[in-house]
Amino acid sequence: MPDGWRKMGVLVFYDLPVVSPEQRLAAVRFHKFLLADGFERMHYSIYARYCGSMERAATYERRVEQALPAVGHVNLLKLTDRQMVGMRKWIRGNYRAPENAEFVPPAQYQLF
Structure with missing residues (x-):
């Protein structure tokens, strides 16, 4: 298998209810878990x-599954390195990122 197909990335998409205080707390805990676990x-x-x-992607899949809130939709998508390279990002106009969306560099980088 080519090397570009062995390296993996993980995307987590979620939609959690925040109607009650307990649901809001669960959503905040899941959000903080993802950030603490190295997700951007x-x-x-x-x-x-x-x-x-692929092995590390499976490890993070299990970790996300263990941290799932009791209610809500969470999707996890594993992508190969070659698929992630195809991702494009466009920001147009006078766009400003939300003030609380600061980039925090990871504590440790992984070299390949």
Whole structure:
């Protein structure tokens, strides 16, 4: 198998209810779990993490599954390195990122 197909990234998409205080707390805990586990926020409820291998992607899949809130929709998509390279990002006009969306560099980088 070519090397570009072995390296993996993980995308997590979620839609969690925030009607009751308990649901809001569960949503905040899940959000904080993703950030603490090394995921980067791509959009409001979309987080990505580059894993480096299929085995590590499976590990993060299990970790996300263990942290799932009791109620809500959570989707996880594993992509190969070649598929992630095809991702494009456009920001047009006078767009400003939300003030609380600061980039926080990871504590450790993975070299390939």
